[in-house]
Amino acid sequence: MVRSIFGGAAAKTYRCPGCMQEIRPGVAHVVAWPVDGRGDETDRRHWHTGCWRARDRRAPGVERSRNAPRYG
Numbered sequence: 801m802v803r804s805i806f807g808g809a810a811a812k813t814y815r816c817p818g819c820m821q822e823i824r825p826g827v828a829h830v831v832a833w834p835v836d837g838r839g840d841e842t843d844r845r846h847w848h849t850g851c852w853r854a855r856d857r858r859a860p861g862v863e864r865s866r867n868a869p870r871y872g
Contacts, residue, residue, distance in 0.1 A: 802832045804849070818851025 807828040814823045823829050823846055830852040833844040847855070 801835050802830055802852075805829050805831055805846075814846035816848045816851050817845050818847050818855055821848070823848060 805828060807826050810823070810827055810829060811825050813825060814829070815821070816823050816829075828849065830847045830849050831844050832847060832852065
């Protein structure tokens with residue numbers, strides 16, 4: 801399931817799984833969760849709209865610490 805959240809309805813900060821950047825309050829975005837009905841509120845993921853649209857064209861993100869090397 802996917803739902804668009806308008807900027808005025810976005811009240812919390814979330815981390816986008818597509819780019820690993822924050823989605824700040826007031827920023828319109830997309831919320832997605834499994835359709836199977838077995839999940840709960842913790843299964844929802846908040847995505848930047850552009851990241852959601854590009855999710856099939858992107859490589860999986862690798863989260864690095866601030867000082868980690870960019871090679872390897």
